[in-house]
Amino acid sequence: MPKPERLYIYPWESYTENNCNSYFIDGPVKTLIDPGHAHLLHHLEARMAQDGFSLEDVHLALATHPHPDHCEGLLKLKELGALIAMHEEALAFLKSFSAQWEYMTGRKVPDFPVDFFVKEGRLTLDSEVFGVLETPGHAPGSICFYWEKEGVLFSGDVVFVQSVGRVDLPGGNAALLARSIAKLMSLDVQLLCPGHGPTLEGRGDVKENFYLIRQYFFGPQA
Numbered sequence: 001m002p003k004p005e006r007l008y009i010y011p012w013e014s015y016t017e018n019n020c021n022s023y024f025i026d027g028p029v030k031t032l033i034d035p036g037h038a039h040l041l042h043h044l045e046a047r048m049a050q051d052g053f054s055l056e057d058v059h060l061a062l063a064t065h066p067h068p069d070h071c072e073g074l075l076k077l078k079e080l081g082a083l084i085a086m087h088e089e090a091l092a093f094l095k096s097f098s099a100q101w102e103y104m105t106g107r108k109v110p111d112f113p114v115d116f117f118v119k120e121g122r123l124t125l126d127s128e129v130f131g132v133l134e135t136p137g138h139a140p141g142s143i144c145f146y147w148e149k150e151g152v153l154f155s156g157d158v159v160f161v162q163s164v165g166r167v168d169l170p171g172g173n174a175a176l177l178a179r180s181i182a183k184l185m186s187l188d189v190q191l192l193c194p195g196h197g198p199t200l201e202g203r204g205d206v207k208e209n210f211y212l213i214r215q216y217f218f219g220p221q222a
């Protein structure tokens with residue numbers, strides 16, 4: 001099963017500025033996962049334009065977790081008419097994350113006018129259904145989206161290719177992260193779409209990646 005045609009992958013490849021990968025699904029509800037930093041949104045806008053899309057086309061913008069390099073751009077998407085959503089704990093966490101946020105962005109934590117909260121279970125967007133997995137450890141309110149029909153996992157900063165999310169930021173918790181990774185390992189994933197770095201295609205390679213990172217970071221008993 002190759003990459004779904006309706007999935008557009010916008011990796012962040014700059015080595016001088018930190019930002020996340022963004023993913024756009026051209027479905028009946030046009031969905032953007034992790035718009036990234038507000039001041040870097042024009043990069044995403046330019047990349048989407050090459051594929052014939054604009055930010056105004058986005059119906060729904062989701063954040064995998066409440067770090068500014070993933071969620072700050074939601075505010076602009078909201079201004080442009082999209083609905084925006086994250087996990088309830090992610091929004092609550094932002095209030096206690098203000099010092100770190102200011103350090104990372106040079107600005108105060110904004111109020112996110114979230115349209116709805118995403119929680120463990122299913123997110124049905126017209127004819128498309130996404131599994132939602134609560135996966136704390138890297139950040140409170142961290143969620144992963146599993147597009148089961150296409151075998152795609154959007155893993156945010158929980159799991160990367162050959163690495164896992166850091167747990168040293170406020171709200172980080174290594175034990176919770178290990179549990180979250182174990183939860184993701186049970187999924188049948190053909191394409192791993194992490195929040196940073198390369199994607200990984202192929203069931204065998206994705207499975208191997210899960211075993212490798214779990215053993216390497218948490219030991220054989222994890």
Ligand SMILES: [Zn+2]
Nearest residue numbers: 065067139157
């Ligand atoms: Zn993060």
